[in-house]
Amino acid sequence: MSKKLTTRLIQTGLAILIAGPLLYLLMYWWTIDVPLWEHLIATQIFSLIRNSIILLLGVGFGTSFLGVGLAWLTYRYRFTGSRFLTGALILPLAIPAYVQGFIYLGILDVSGPLQTFMRQLYPDIGFLNARNAFGVIWVMSWVLYPYIYLLTRQAFAKLDRSQIEVARMAGYSRRRIFFTLIFPMIRPGWMAGLTLVWMETLADFGTVSLFGFSTFTTAIYKTWFDFYSLATAAQLSSILMLIAFLLLWWEKRSESHIRHDSHVTLWAPQILRGKQRFWVSLACWAALATALAVPVLQLIYWSFQAPTQTWQSLMAPLRNSLLLAVMAAAGITLLAYIQSLINYRRMDPVLDRLVPLTKLGYALPGTVVAVAILLWFSQLEQFLSHILPFEVYLTGTVLGLLGAYLIRFFSLASQSLVDSFARMEVSVNDAARTLGASPWLRFKQIIWPLTRPGALAALLLVCTEVIKELPATLLLRPFGWDTLALKVYQWTNEAMWVEAAMPALLLIITGTLPLWLFRPREEKNA
């Protein structure tokens, strides 16, 4: 078999494995459950759409305000702790939104510290309810702003001082400089960040279900578990999938045409003194406290209160989480590595068409992926049981979970590997060839050592994402199987904040590790 054919076969197999279930889901419109749809349209659809729009606008505004603001302050100024804050301000990303959500619910709860304290002061104050749109927006903004922070900060770092100086000498005011020069230049970064934020917002299941705020993801879950209508769940999923693709398309279409010089004159940051230093420091430290310190301290406090049985009941979920994470990360990284290797330096138009298909999953909510995997696997189950002499079980096994993780996180692993392959000088491989090295030797001594960091990063990223993943795990897990994330979900659904704190803390610790390793660094002074 020719080399070209082999690589095409491998790539096609990979594309089917990942995109197959998704495309199958899109076609699932042949049985329409008319009464259920009538019920949905009469009672839910419009509120789902309204809720989703409120959420997208609110979270979009909140994250943009926090993300752009903090990026500007840490880029432009030097103040107390600015070096530490530059990196630390992305750490809230390590807190799953549903964890942040239950912490705020716990703090604002009727029996929580805030309301108890307020009632002591004013007994007639009544009850504060955080389970509303504003609560969800607040929580999600504090978790998701780092996407915008990270990407606009990178855009700020490419600003050229002399461009600003040209404008100043032309007599532009500060405000005009910001709106005519700086904002257009950071807009692509901001929009890329906003797209990520919106995808995560649409995909969120844990937080909205905790706050009782129904969106598409909770509706899918309900039609599946309460109405037992897989077909309707699939149809709702395909609507959500189309919205996600629409977002992706919008972001791609508005991709920037600005190409920056590699040599920019850095814009020397301003060292703040006196009052200004105080206020800017306070703003940034307060942001970090709200997003990270307060929630984490609250979790630690609750963890100490947790009864000892809680710890014992966490052993099995912890083992399951680690097992799943390691299996998924190893498998996904291996497949992504194979894809990078066969595509490395190969100009084959067929491969170029197939590669994007393997990256569709990252834009999709876990709920949608779970429904797709379930339909695909049950179809496969029927087919295999038909042609084989024994019954085949695929749904409700770990295989289903691994399939969903593959779809969701393949592009994450792939991106980190593609980057490390791209950084490798192309001529290095050619040089090894002219020096008489066989393909195996080249792989062992040149390609693998140079791409190993990328592979390790991929492994780490997938591991932490799998440990955090909630909706797909909830829908596809084998019966009676718990993970850390599921434990958090179950306990918080019953308002057992104290018990949920320990597994939540474990999730945050594992999530912090890759973020701290890949954190942004303060620019060197020009």
Add this chain to the structure above:
Amino acid sequence: MLKLDGISFAYGDNMILKDVSMRMAPGTIGALIGPSGCGKTTLLRIIAGLETPISGVIEVNKTRVEDQGITIPAEKRKIGMVFQNYALFPHMTVEGNISFPIQQLPRNERKARVTELLNLVHLDGQEKRYPHQLSGGQQQRVAIARALAQQPDILLMDEPLSNLDAKLRDQLGQDLKQLLKKLGITTLIVTHDQHEAWQLADEIGVMFDGNIVQWGSFADLTKHPVTPKIKQFVMANSTCDICGQIVADTHSHAQILKDPVA
């Protein structure tokens, strides 16, 4: 010895090389010059075995490495190549890089070869350093030592001086020529810089649009250019003021260039 006969190459429908032929005697230093996009680097890569031509024959010291579609792969050709960016392995020391092609040798023999090669390129005692700790000129010499380690039949160099500091270029060019002559190895150099070609090569081929239009000595090219385009290309460069002097006395051009005007 290097012999090319009727080499053609295409990317898709785009013909890059059209029926290229040439011949170099053992021990000659040849240079291919021509504007960018004329196919000279592609030709070098074809000789190395990194690209496969549509048709043609390549002989290296009487061995046919390419014979109308029957190709000996690059790894089996024993052709040394020095890449434009040197392509040193960034995760290996100087010693690791140079001993890469001779891993099958016993340890002490390998060490001896590395020492010998480093001495040859004037980098004694630099075994343990990493490529990023070396200057551009040193990196190039490591790349040459690495290419020589497998005792290749011929040596190919892609733009050997272009990545170096302008001030050092003339000195390093002379050193390079001296080294190649001492080794007596047949060498083919690709460059877009006429000055570099005059300085290093015994014979020069001028390429336009996928063809070697003229192959000859410096004197041939300047005195008997076959087309007006060649005359223009050979004369038109920053060193043309010295070209005049060189044409007058073609035998001593190397001496004139030792004291460069440009």
